[in-house]
Amino acid sequence: MSGELRVVVEADGGSRGNPGPAGYGAVVKDESGEVLLERYAGLGTTTNNVAEYSGLIAGLRAAAELNATRVDVRMDSKLVIEQMSGRWQIKNPGLRPLAAEAAGLVARFRAVTFEWIPRDRNRDADALANRAMDEAAGRVPRDAAARVPQEKGTAAPKSWAPPSLDNATRLILVRHGATAMTAQGRYSGRGDVPLTEEGEAQAMAAAGRVAGLSRDVAAVLTSPLTRCVRTGELIAAEVGGVPVTVMDDLIECDFGLWEGKTFAEVQEAWPREMTAWLESTSVAPPEGESFQAVAKRVRGALAKILQAYPGQVIVVVSHVTPIKLILRDALAAGDAFLHRLFLDAAGVSTMDVWPDGNIAVRSVNETAHLR
Secondary structure: OOOOOEEEEEEEEEEOOOOEEEEEEEEEEOOOOOEEEEEEEEEEEEOHHHHHHHHHHHHHHHHHHOOOOEEEEEEOOHHHHHHHOOOOOOOOOOOHHHHHHHHHHHOOOOEEEEEEOOHHHOHHHHHHHHHHHHHHHOOOOHHHOOOOOOOOOOOOOOOOOOOOOOOOEEEEEEEOOOEHHHHHOEOOOOOOOOEOHHHHHHHHHHHHHHHHHOOOEEEEEEOOOHHHHHHHHHHHHHOOOOOEEEOHHHOOOOOHHHOOOEHHHHHHHOHHHHHHHHHOOOOOOOOOOOHHHHHHHHHHHHHHHHHHOOOOEEEEEEOHHHHHHHHHHHOOOOOOHHHHOOOOOOOEEEEEEOOOOOEEEEEEEEOHHHO
């Protein structure tokens, strides 16, 4: 025998909320796929990415206990794999000590490889991470909850009680990460500007938050503009490589002649037009598109989504105006809502929609993952 032991480490971590109650899982297998060791534990309240790094560290420690010489690490976290491979910088200060600890463990082995795998190929580690979170929370399975049958054809009653999610379509609405126009406070509509380096980091953080909300995302739907497509790609990779589909109707409002200008510049050059635009959603910027026109196409897009993905979890990556209009309609708010709601770059909002038309908005513009 050569005295070498080659093993596979499959690791995962998650948080229910980002940050939220978290846990990790790691499985060490031999080359034939036989499980040699398992590790899992709760982590208290922390972020999804911290939990994923914790799973990696636990897996490497378990491999060291077996005196392995070569390790093939497989994870469905694009961020951890790319950072440990040296292709992505570690911009989050909170992750640097964990990455350093993992690197110290890597140095103990003769060779270590890192490979990203889809979530469905990382089920063992994912199950352990969820087990850790369930045990820490003393969680009761949802199916054990009592259900009150509803007579067919009757409307759902109004209630303060949380509704069952069984038939709901969950929409996770994500604004794209920052661009150069975002930082300068300029109207950015149809201009196809890319994410900045900060925007990429924000999009990765949003991906972690989405994964914390659900690891059962069916699809990522995005505006055709680069800043949204790139944000969608990073989210899709983090939740297991699900499809990214472009929907043209999710594109931002056409700001016409105001494109690329600041609010102050527009107010100085088009004072009357600006006043009229602020007072009525039927008014469009010069050579642009009114909010009423945007609302019409966005409602059409939403109807298609609900028809195509009933009862599933869908991520919608879009822009300020479409997301505001979706939330305005969901909350049955007036048009003033559009000028009073602020949406940060890479902010996350969540809502559930039932087949009977009932809607529950669960969060608006979450940004804790960006801090």
